[in-house]
Amino acid sequence: MAKKRKKGKLLQRLGLPQLILAGVIVAFVGLLLVRLLGEQPRVVVDDSAGANQESVLREHQAFITSLAPEAQRLQLTYHILPSVTIAQAILESDWGTSRLATQYHNLFGVKGTDPNTSQILSTKEYQNGQWIEIHARFQVYSSNTAALEAHAKLIAQGTTWNPQQYQHVVAASDYKTAAAALQQDGYATDPTYAKKLINVIETYKLNQYDQ
Structure with a gap:
């Protein structure tokens, strides 16, 4: 009973404005706690x-479809x-983005000899166990x-010094x-080279175009 009387006296001492203010403060603190505890952390996803x-x-698919x-x-x-x-065109021309491909339509890195139909450019070749940079004349x-047809003729008809050079490629099924x-x-x-070709073919399912 004594505690009730003390509580009642305390409420009597507080005026109505103070009680309203106290209620507002309590409500604000409650809302703040709910928001802090209930709000989930935002995850920003960079989808670039x-x-x-x-x-x-x-x-890549557009390049494949074009060929x-x-x-x-x-x-x-x-x-x-x-x-x-x-697959050869992809590897040799870096998906058609190489300078040789974009400027001269040379998709296969084919070398040339006639100054009227070729350009001198730098390239890398594997010699004596290492890659070296050389300058060579490439066909335009x-x-x-036109590049695809020239490539097919080269494989089918071989080189000037060995017409049968790529006979195993032609015979492959x-x-x-x-x-x-x-x-x-x-x-x-x-x-x-062979491993890279096979990897490209299998990655992009290029064998679907084989008849």
């Missing part, structure tokens, strides 16, 4: 990397698997279609055999 990756994939029909047409005449042709083409044959027949100096 994902957007960039999607853009690159679209560009596939012609590569398939050439297969009927020269018997070169489109998957291998496309009028279009990517699957991309793995053809890729290994290109390295075996001395198409590229890179010792991992």
Whole structure:
């Protein structure tokens, strides 16, 4: 009973304005606590990397699509698997972005001899167990279609000093055999050339274009 009387006297001492103010303070503190305790931390997601990756994939697919029909047409005449042709163009031209490809439509790094139809550019070749930079004369083409046809003729007809040089590539019935044959027949100096071709073909399912 004594405690009740003390509490009552305390309330009597406080005037109405003080009670209202106290109530407002208590309510404000309560709302603040609820917000602090209940609000979840915001996670900011940077999706620029994902957007960039999607853009690159679209560009890659566009490059593949631009070459596939012609590569398939050439297969009927020269018997070169489109998957291998496309994969070679991807590796040799860095997806069509190299200077040689963008300015001269040379998708395969084909060398030239005639000053009227070639340009001197720097390139890297694997010699004596290491990569070195050299300057060489490279063929200029009028279009990517012209480059694809010249490449198919080279594989099918061989070089001027050895018409049978790429006979194993022409005879191959699957991309793995053809890729290994290109390295075996001395198409590229890179010792991992066949492995890179196969990786590109399998990553982008280029064998779907083989007839």
